[in-house]
Amino acid sequence: MDVSDLVIFEAVSRHGSMNRAASELNTVQSNVTARIRALEEDLGVNLFQRHPRGVSTTPSGQRILPLVARLTKLLADVRIAARDDGAPHGSLHVGSLETTTALRLSPLLTQFAKTYPDVRLIVSTGTTRKLLDDVINCRIEGAFVAGPVTHPDLCQETVFTEELVLVTSRQIRRMDELKDIADLKTIVFQAGCSYRQRLDSLLTGMGVITARPLEFGSLEAIISCVSAGIGVTLLPKGIVGPAWQDGRIAVHELPQDEGQVETLFVRRRDAFVSSAVTAFLQLARPRASGAPHAS
Amino acid sequence: MDVSDLVIFEAVSRHGSMNRAASELNTVQSNVTARIRALEEDLGVNLFQRHPRGVSTTPSGQRILPLVARLTKLLADVRIAARDDGAPHGSLHVGSLETTTALRLSPLLTQFAKTYPDVRLIVSTGTTRKLLDDVINCRIEGAFVAGPVTHPDLCQETVFTEELVLVTSRQIRRMDELKDIADLKTIVFQAGCSYRQRLDSLLTGMGVITARPLEFGSLEAIISCVSAGIGVTLLPKGIVGPAWQDGRIAVHELPQDEGQVETLFVRRRDAFVSSAVTAFLQLARPRASGAPHAS
DNA sequence: GCAATCAATCGCTATTGGAGATTAATTAAT
DNA sequence: ATTAATTAATCTCCAATAGCGATTGATTGC
Numbered sequence: 001m002d003v004s005d006l007v008i009f010e011a012v013s014r015h016g017s018m019n020r021a022a023s024e025l026n027t028v029q030s031n032v033t034a035r036i037r038a039l040e041e042d043l044g045v046n047l048f049q050r051h052p053r054g055v056s057t058t059p060s061g062q063r064i065l066p067l068v069a070r071l072t073k074l075l076a077d078v079r080i081a082a083r084d085d086g087a088p089h090g091s092l093h094v095g096s097l098e099t100t101t102a103l104r105l106s107p108l109l110t111q112f113a114k115t116y117p118d119v120r121l122i123v124s125t126g127t128t129r130k131l132l133d134d135v136i137n138c139r140i141e142g143a144f145v146a147g148p149v150t151h152p153d154l155c156q157e158t159v160f161t162e163e164l165v166l167v168t169s170r171q172i173r174r175m176d177e178l179k180d181i182a183d184l185k186t187i188v189f190q191a192g193c194s195y196r197q198r199l200d201s202l203l204t205g206m207g208v209i210t211a212r213p214l215e216f217g218s219l220e221a222i223i224s225c226v227s228a229g230i231g232v233t234l235l236p237k238g239i240v241g242p243a244w245q246d247g248r249i250a251v252h253e254l255p256q257d258e259g260q261v262e263t264l265f266v267r268r269r270d271a272f273v274s275s276a277v278t279a280f281l282q283l284a285r286p287r288a289s290g291a292p293h294a295s
Numbered sequence: 296m297d298v299s300d301l302v303i304f305e306a307v308s309r310h311g312s313m314n315r316a317a318s319e320l321n322t323v324q325s326n327v328t329a330r331i332r333a334l335e336e337d338l339g340v341n342l343f344q345r346h347p348r349g350v351s352t353t354p355s356g357q358r359i360l361p362l363v364a365r366l367t368k369l370l371a372d373v374r375i376a377a378r379d380d381g382a383p384h385g386s387l388h389v390g391s392l393e394t395t396t397a398l399r400l401s402p403l404l405t406q407f408a409k410t411y412p413d414v415r416l417i418v419s420t421g422t423t424r425k426l427l428d429d430v431i432n433c434r435i436e437g438a439f440v441a442g443p444v445t446h447p448d449l450c451q452e453t454v455f456t457e458e459l460v461l462v463t464s465r466q467i468r469r470m471d472e473l474k475d476i477a478d479l480k481t482i483v484f485q486a487g488c489s490y491r492q493r494l495d496s497l498l499t500g501m502g503v504i505t506a507r508p509l510e511f512g513s514l515e516a517i518i519s520c521v522s523a524g525i526g527v528t529l530l531p532k533g534i535v536g537p538a539w540q541d542g543r544i545a546v547h548e549l550p551q552d553e554g555q556v557e558t559l560f561v562r563r564r565d566a567f568v569s570s571a572v573t574a575f576l577q578l579a580r581p582r583a584s585g586a587p588h589a590s
Numbered sequence: 591g592c593a594a595t596c597a598a599t600c601g602c603t604a605t606t607g608g609a610g611a612t613t614a615a616t617t618a619a620t
Numbered sequence: 621a622t623t624a625a626t627t628a629a630t631c632t633c634c635a636a637t638a639g640c641g642a643t644t645g646a647t648t649g650c
Contacts, residue, residue: 078363324628325628
């Protein structure tokens with residue numbers, strides 16, 4: 001059993017087609033067919049059901065799919081570990097929430113880039129759900145996400161604590177005015193945004209019935225919509241400061257227990273910890289401010 | 296980078312010799328040399344320092360060694376996962392303490408063998424230290440060991456709780472008589488036995504100075520020695536029952552907090568959980584008796 | 591009925607992995 | 621000092637095979 005065969009398997013499974021997998025892998029279809037057949041014979045199971053319009057992954061194939069992802073990651077880790085003599089270098093791919101990126105990451109990234117110029121740092125943004133999925137499936141090294149998180153394969157540590165505030169248009173002076181608004185809309189990033197369910201439960205707790213939430217892709221768009229009175233949203237206090245001072249929006253603080261959200265840095269428990277990761281964590285950890293809880 | 300090359304690397308590293316690695320792998324030395332050189336070129340580092348009397352693993356090699364072990368395990372898991380359709384089969388290699396095996400495992404094993412005849416169950420015995428090492432390095436699926444255990448790569452659950460008792464010859468009627476014995480010897484299994492340090496700390500707590508412990512390989516030998524008055528030992532209460540009733544030895548109960556020891560079943564957190572493992576855990580778990588704590 | 595798309599198959603070739611013999615370097619023993 | 625033994629490196633040769641290109645057969649959609 002060869003790892004390259006498993007990589008081919010993964011590509012075929014993802015595309016549902018040997019032809020498309022072949023072109024992705026820069027090879028020919030006959031080759032893909034042969035490798036898959038060899039793999040199937042070696043394992044003694046059918047990995048795909050052949051249809052006239054492609055293939056679909058059998059339960060056997062489904063079972064090994066996550067293992068293949070980990071296998072390729074581990075193989076990459078071998079390469080990294082071999083060259084990693086303690087001086088951080090190579091590339092480091094982390095994820096972050098849109099809000100965390102805007103509010104907290106900038107100083108961290110500049111300092112990291114200055115201290116470790118040999119590391120190619122890549123940051124992708126996404127929702128907590130997507131980022132967790134990326135970490136679990138070894139697509140990124142780690143990510144800043146909104147807590148709490150429970151997953152057996154992940155380890156986490158709290159790096160920031162945000163105070164969430166309800167953001168509305170200037171017309172709304174007190175929170176309980178929201179009850180009087182018919183057809184109140186909530187504005188969130190996109191599906192999987194962890195602030196969204198928080199906002200929903202908060203509003204339901206206040207007796208406010210909310211309509212279907214609107215989704216936007218950027219912070220600026222959200223704030224604009226809120227400012228225009230289209231709906232309300234929930235954001236970290238620090239991030240709405242400028243817009244607040246400009247008088248574009250109104251900010252309503254929440255009771256302590258509902259307003260606190262922890263930003264965690266999560267990564268796979270079994271991932272190889274390169275020097276670059278160590279260095280990044282060192283910088284990201286809250287310095288001399290209480291005791292951060294790691295698990 | 297090929298996994299087979301990494302396997303060769305592991306063998307060379309273990310033997311400190313390409314010749315010996317070659318004969319273990321049923322190939323020729325020239326082949327091993329070529330594969331190692333190819334691997335080194337691929338990774339861009341020297342994995343071995345060549346001496347006139349063999350090779351020694353460089354720091355780079357040391358770093359990738361544990362990853363290689365996990366890689367081969369993962370590759371084996373792929374094979375297992377592909378064939379594992381839910382009906383437990385294949386082989387299952389677990390470890391157990393000598394005492395746990397004698398005291399608790401027999402009914403579990405017979406029931407498992409009866410219920411799942413398609414599983415080749417293999418049990419090796421050893422000390423807690425050795426078993427943990429075996430589990431961590433993927434040599435066995437899981438093991439029954441004495442708690443507490445803290446290791447980031449392991450997950451554990453309590454399956455039994457043993458009451459440890461101090462076992463002495465019949466001459467000793469009360470525990471404090473031990474103080475009067477000059478040159479008291481302790482008798483334990485072997486280095487790494489977890490009961491050993493417990494026994495040491497217990498006796499030191501009683502003000503008893505102990506000599507160098509004697510080590511034996513079997514339960515029967517230990518009990519014989521204790522019976523003959525050569526020394527004292529610490530064993531689960533259940534296991535000394537027969538010898539106690541025969542009047543060969545004396546049993547002294549310990550205070551609650553010092554006498555309780557938990558037998559945990561540990562396994563790698565990132566290991567593939569086959570149907571066989573699931574079935575085994577199902578049988579091993581304490582049934583309807585309090586809430587076992589899993590982590 | 592024709593074009594398009596899919597996987598399977600066949601023959602060919604370049605690559606490569608492994609075997610065997612040899613070499614060079616060093617150590618241990620005589 | 622010489623010899624024997626052990627080590628890894630190197631070379632050649634051969635067989636296995638991975639990948640390519642072209643083709644076939646089956647199926648779907650227009």
